Amino acid sequence: MSTRATVAGTEPPAPAADAQANSTRKVILAAARGEFSAKGLTGARVNEIAARAGVNKQLIYYYFDNKAGLYQAALEAVYAEIRALERELKLGDLPPVDAMASLIGFSFDYLSSHPDFIGMLNHENALGAQYVRASIPITAGNSPLIELVAATLRRGVAAGVFRSGIDPVELYISLAGVSYFFFSNRMTLSSVFGRDLSDPKRVAAYRRHIIALALDGLRVQP
Amino acid sequence: MSTRATVAGTEPPAPAADAQANSTRKVILAAARGEFSAKGLTGARVNEIAARAGVNKQLIYYYFDNKAGLYQAALEAVYAEIRALERELKLGDLPPVDAMASLIGFSFDYLSSHPDFIGMLNHENALGAQYVRASIPITAGNSPLIELVAATLRRGVAAGVFRSGIDPVELYISLAGVSYFFFSNRMTLSSVFGRDLSDPKRVAAYRRHIIALALDGLRVQP
Amino acid sequence: MSTRATVAGTEPPAPAADAQANSTRKVILAAARGEFSAKGLTGARVNEIAARAGVNKQLIYYYFDNKAGLYQAALEAVYAEIRALERELKLGDLPPVDAMASLIGFSFDYLSSHPDFIGMLNHENALGAQYVRASIPITAGNSPLIELVAATLRRGVAAGVFRSGIDPVELYISLAGVSYFFFSNRMTLSSVFGRDLSDPKRVAAYRRHIIALALDGLRVQP
Amino acid sequence: MSTRATVAGTEPPAPAADAQANSTRKVILAAARGEFSAKGLTGARVNEIAARAGVNKQLIYYYFDNKAGLYQAALEAVYAEIRALERELKLGDLPPVDAMASLIGFSFDYLSSHPDFIGMLNHENALGAQYVRASIPITAGNSPLIELVAATLRRGVAAGVFRSGIDPVELYISLAGVSYFFFSNRMTLSSVFGRDLSDPKRVAAYRRHIIALALDGLRVQP
DNA sequence: AATGAATGAGAGTTCATTCAT
DNA sequence: TATGAATGAACTCTCATTCAT
Numbered sequence: 001m002s003t004r005a006t007v008a009g010t011e012p013p014a015p016a017a018d019a020q021a022n023s024t025r026k027v028i029l030a031a032a033r034g035e036f037s038a039k040g041l042t043g044a045r046v047n048e049i050a051a052r053a054g055v056n057k058q059l060i061y062y063y064f065d066n067k068a069g070l071y072q073a074a075l076e077a078v079y080a081e082i083r084a085l086e087r088e089l090k091l092g093d094l095p096p097v098d099a100m101a102s103l104i105g106f107s108f109d110y111l112s113s114h115p116d117f118i119g120m121l122n123h124e125n126a127l128g129a130q131y132v133r134a135s136i137p138i139t140a141g142n143s144p145l146i147e148l149v150a151a152t153l154r155r156g157v158a159a160g161v162f163r164s165g166i167d168p169v170e171l172y173i174s175l176a177g178v179s180y181f182f183f184s185n186r187m188t189l190s191s192v193f194g195r196d197l198s199d200p201k202r203v204a205a206y207r208r209h210i211i212a213l214a215l216d217g218l219r220v221q222p
Numbered sequence: 223m224s225t226r227a228t229v230a231g232t233e234p235p236a237p238a239a240d241a242q243a244n245s246t247r248k249v250i251l252a253a254a255r256g257e258f259s260a261k262g263l264t265g266a267r268v269n270e271i272a273a274r275a276g277v278n279k280q281l282i283y284y285y286f287d288n289k290a291g292l293y294q295a296a297l298e299a300v301y302a303e304i305r306a307l308e309r310e311l312k313l314g315d316l317p318p319v320d321a322m323a324s325l326i327g328f329s330f331d332y333l334s335s336h337p338d339f340i341g342m343l344n345h346e347n348a349l350g351a352q353y354v355r356a357s358i359p360i361t362a363g364n365s366p367l368i369e370l371v372a373a374t375l376r377r378g379v380a381a382g383v384f385r386s387g388i389d390p391v392e393l394y395i396s397l398a399g400v401s402y403f404f405f406s407n408r409m410t411l412s413s414v415f416g417r418d419l420s421d422p423k424r425v426a427a428y429r430r431h432i433i434a435l436a437l438d439g440l441r442v443q444p
Numbered sequence: 445m446s447t448r449a450t451v452a453g454t455e456p457p458a459p460a461a462d463a464q465a466n467s468t469r470k471v472i473l474a475a476a477r478g479e480f481s482a483k484g485l486t487g488a489r490v491n492e493i494a495a496r497a498g499v500n501k502q503l504i505y506y507y508f509d510n511k512a513g514l515y516q517a518a519l520e521a522v523y524a525e526i527r528a529l530e531r532e533l534k535l536g537d538l539p540p541v542d543a544m545a546s547l548i549g550f551s552f553d554y555l556s557s558h559p560d561f562i563g564m565l566n567h568e569n570a571l572g573a574q575y576v577r578a579s580i581p582i583t584a585g586n587s588p589l590i591e592l593v594a595a596t597l598r599r600g601v602a603a604g605v606f607r608s609g610i611d612p613v614e615l616y617i618s619l620a621g622v623s624y625f626f627f628s629n630r631m632t633l634s635s636v637f638g639r640d641l642s643d644p645k646r647v648a649a650y651r652r653h654i655i656a657l658a659l660d661g662l663r664v665q666p
Numbered sequence: 667m668s669t670r671a672t673v674a675g676t677e678p679p680a681p682a683a684d685a686q687a688n689s690t691r692k693v694i695l696a697a698a699r700g701e702f703s704a705k706g707l708t709g710a711r712v713n714e715i716a717a718r719a720g721v722n723k724q725l726i727y728y729y730f731d732n733k734a735g736l737y738q739a740a741l742e743a744v745y746a747e748i749r750a751l752e753r754e755l756k757l758g759d760l761p762p763v764d765a766m767a768s769l770i771g772f773s774f775d776y777l778s779s780h781p782d783f784i785g786m787l788n789h790e791n792a793l794g795a796q797y798v799r800a801s802i803p804i805t806a807g808n809s810p811l812i813e814l815v816a817a818t819l820r821r822g823v824a825a826g827v828f829r830s831g832i833d834p835v836e837l838y839i840s841l842a843g844v845s846y847f848f849f850s851n852r853m854t855l856s857s858v859f860g861r862d863l864s865d866p867k868r869v870a871a872y873r874r875h876i877i878a879l880a881l882d883g884l885r886v887q888p
Numbered sequence: 889a890a891t892g893a894a895t896g897a898g899a900g901t902t903c904a905t906t907c908a909t
Numbered sequence: 910t911a912t913g914a915a916t917g918a919a920c921t922c923t924c925a926t927t928c929a930t
């Protein structure tokens with residue numbers, strides 16, 4: 001049952017204890033992300049998180065002090081995760097248009113495969129972003145993605161394929177928005193339009209649509 | 223014992239009472255929208271709604287049975303309101319490009335001035351849109367806005383200014399998304415980018431940006 | 445079961461409801477005094493108070509907001525009670541010596557018959573008197589007893605039977621102390637001295653002792 | 667695994683280890699006295715005692731089994747301390763009146779400088795003195811102070827300066843009471859009388875007052 | 889002798905809801 | 910139509926205590 005057993009003898013005792021404690025922390029955090037992203041800080045139940053994590057409820061208080069502390073930690077974990085992935089994006093080798101398409105695609109695919117991220121962000125915005133603001137690790141250092149957007153824009157303008165005068169932050173927000181809204185509001189949109197937006201074909205079609213829209217717009221240009 | 227009894231004769235008869243009852247209902251609904259949009263179904267407090275509305279808590283149960291019933295009514299009111307405005311949009315007289323720009327602008331401006339709408343929708347999506355689905359009045363009949371988008375697209379294609387082959391629902395979602403995301407995630411984005419996205423100048427600049435992006439895209443076309 | 449039933453018909457409905465609510469408050473307060481005086485603010489159990497009062501636990505929060513609010517109210521009730529009795533003391537007709545003896549006796553008898561008072565005060569002192577200080581009704585207006593002590597002292601000095609130069613507050617504290625300590629520390633003293641200080645004969649003997657000591661002291665005077 | 671084992675040889679043998687253990691015990695006991703006297707058995711927190719003592723919480727269980735065991739030990743320590751001091755009192759050389767004044771002064775001064783003693787006793791009395799009763803070391807052997815009081819009384823009566831017929835236990839209780847009540851109820855009394863009873867001048871004045879009162883009483887004798 | 893991890897029982901408090909008038 | 914009183918379930922958090930090393 002215990003992690004210790006499987007490595008008995010190969011590891012000194014103290015580190016093993018640390019490792020187990022550390023893994024307990026992680027198990028709790030993972031459960032917390034699921035619960036908080038679905039129900040928010042207030043709606044989430046500590047009992048439920050403990051059950052999901054398979055640990056004693058009090059352990060949550062032992063490691064994270066209180067519900068808000070756990071929420072904060074979960075929020076930071078969620079941001080840390082996407083930051084790590086963004087940092088690995090290497091678009092410098094692609095032609096600017098392909099690079100921008102890849103960027104949009106990355107953003108879309110990440111949101112598609114990480115519903116927790118959207119849930120956490122929505123609830124955090126409902127709280128006025130107070131926990132993001134309180135979190136130094138999150139706010140410190142700009143999003144690397146903005147730098148990528150800016151660099152790609154510059155390359156495209158230099159190559160004469162992108163318009164000039166576009167603000168990278170505004171562009172990022174609009175690009176992220178078309179993906180984010182699709183996933184974040186998928187349920188109400190599906191209901192209102194009577195169209196199942198969770199159907200993989202629809203998802204893929206929408207992905208193509210937003211890349212085309214971002215690159216070319218609606219207008220046929222002379 | 224009842225207020226009605228003690229002042230009988232000094233007050234106008236039944237119709238007036240109905241009118242008052244009706245207005246009490248509305249006051250409660252308005253308070254509910256504020257509370258639910260900020261905190262969601264679970265997070266909202268019946269006590270708080272009663273306090274905001276300035277009425278006795280039990281009156282809420284008298285008019286709406288229970289918390290979920292009130293939430294349902296508030297959700298429907300929110301949708302009804304935007305539907306009513308959308309129905310008044312008359313874009314048929316404008317050239318297609320101007321019409322599309324107006325459409326995007328309308329969407330943006332509505333979200334800007336109705337934060338409750340975004341709050342309600344976010345929380346409803348977190349609940350898997352179960353109350354939207356349960357609400358026949360909402361799903362029955364397509365959104366008039368989709369018809370407007372489709373008609374405008376058709377006019378533009380016919381006039382040779384818009385590309386063909388664009389799905390109106392996908393277009394609507396992407397256009398709505400760039401506005402919605404900006405307002406819905408304004409707090410976290412402001413914090414992460416260190417840029418106050420509530421500043422009216424920034425709002426206006428972003429509005430111009432998304433219209434240009436939607437119409438022309440990033441690419442300089444030959 | 446209900447108070448209403450017994451007076452149905454003889455009382456208007458609304459006042460009856462008030463009366464019942466008022467009596468519920470009193471029942472809770474009485475139970476709280478018992479529990480708090482025995483165990484203090486921290487040690488007391490809200491559950492236990494509700495059980496003693498025979499009411500639903502939540503009613504306590506309905507009437508008193510929280511445990512501290514109930515404690516505060518109980519403390520004020522305890523002070524109010526003794527103040528009311530003190531106000532009824534009429535010693536002006538007695539010769540000074542008899543008046544002073546009566547005063548000591550009153551104090552002693554009150555403590556003897558109101559163990560709650562001692563319990564509340566001890567716990568409140570352990571808390572640094574923070575709730576007494578927060579209670580305007582208690583601190584506002586000097587204790588009437590001090591005025592009685594001062595007046596009796598003056599009369600005695602004028603009559604040539606009491607020493608002059610005695611401070612009434614100091615005198616009050618010392619007179620109260622000999623009684624208070626006896627009851628407040630009765631359990632440990634009984635144990636340490638192997639003498640049952642709850643025995644009525646011992647109580648009466650100690651009462652005589654302190655009156656004699658206060659009036660005459662230890663010394664045989666020439 | 668044990669600290670002893672790993673440092674064997676670098677540390678002086680058993681006696682030193684015992685000494686350290688002994689001192690750890692003492693550190694815990696000192697912390698416990700502070701906490702228990704302030705908050706009582708129920709109100710005290712084991713966590714807090716461990717923190718005050720700067721030791722791991724589990725060590726408390728190692729040395730004292732459980733919270734009640736620690737409380738018992740703290741209570742005994744407090745009694746042992748005052749017994750030790752009382753045993754050193756030598757009043758046989760003083761004239762009876764001076765001896766009695768010294769006795770009162772000693773009692774007053776001890777309480778003044780040992781607030782823990784008062785706190786422990788108050789809480790223990792609230793518990794019905796059950797731990798004092800369970801503690802053989804405390805109850806075994808009369809308080810030496812009572813013997814001193816009795817002897818001093820006898821000397822005074824023999825010398826014709828003290829009244830006869832005074833019970834030494836009753837006298838002790840009343841003498842202790844005037845001091846004890848002053849310190850134990852200092853906070854509420856200060857608040858109620860609007861007079862800072864912690865002011866050293868007030869303390870000194872009250873000390874003089876009680877000695878005078880005990881020796882001479884209120885009455886001017888012919 | 890000493891420690892960090894883990895637990896179960898129970899405490900105060902909140903909250904939607906119902907009762908009774 | 911409107912209100913104050915009352916309730917039961919659930920929730921966050923605390924705390925003494927034990928486990929395992």
